[in-house]
Amino acid sequence: MINKNSNDFFEQVYQVCELIPEGRVTSYGAIARYLGAARSSRMVGWAMNASHGRPEVPAHRVVNRIGMLTGKQHFDSPTAMRERLESEGVSVTDDQVDDFSSRFWDPNVELQL
DNA sequence: CCGATGACCATTT
DNA sequence: AAAATGGCCATCG
Numbered sequence: 001m002i003n004k005n006s007n008d009f010f011e012q013v014y015q016v017c018e019l020i021p022e023g024r025v026t027s028y029g030a031i032a033r034y035l036g037a038a039r040s041s042r043m044v045g046w047a048m049n050a051s052h053g054r055p056e057v058p059a060h061r062v063v064n065r066i067g068m069l070t071g072k073q074h075f076d077s078p079t080a081m082r083e084r085l086e087s088e089g090v091s092v093t094d095d096q097v098d099d100f101s102s103r104f105w106d107p108n109v110e111l112q113l
Numbered sequence: 114c115c116g117a118t119g120a121c122c123a124t125t126t
Numbered sequence: 127a128a129a130a131t132g133g134c135c136a137t138c139g
Contacts, residue, residue, distance in 0.1 A: 009136080026123095027121085028121055028122085029121065029122060029123095030120095032121085032135095037132045037134095037135075038122090038134095039121095039122085039133075039135065040121095040134070040135050040136075041121040041122060041134085041135095042119055042120085042121050042122090042134075042135070042136080043119090043121095043122085043134090043136050043137090044121080045119070045120040045121065045137055046119065046135095046136070046137075047118080047120095047136095048120055049119085049120065057122080061122085062120080064120075064121060064122085065121075065122065069120090070120050070121085071120030072120085073120080074120055075120095102116070
């Protein structure tokens with residue numbers, strides 16, 4: 001499962017995830033676009049799936065374009081994602097990030113690539 | 114090698 | 127405006 005080829009792609013995703021400031025969230029598409037794979041947003045999600053052994057990768061800060069915690073079920077607990085976000089100061093309501101537009105962190109913009 | 118799946122996004126009906 | 131479908135790329139069986 002851990003091939004060097006995939007590692008390279010995943011690693012890039014992990015790097016961006018670690019760059020996400022606390023209290024901020026981003027979308028898979030934003031990360032994919034930042035990596036130059038705008039059409040590989042799904043792959044970003046998969047990278048997150050592989051990030052289970054990477055505590056350095058805050059997958060809970062990564063949500064879909066509407067700010068919905070679609071991947072919460074992939075966490076240790078279905079509520080772990082929400083609890084973690086709230087713990088960082090991110091208000092979550094009904095599995096959705098509150099004021100997502102304001103909390104949205106776009107690597108392409110914030111990092112001023 | 115081919116088929117199926119996936120934590121998505123955008124377009125069309 | 128809401129819902130349905132396709133596309134896209136990578137990994138697994």
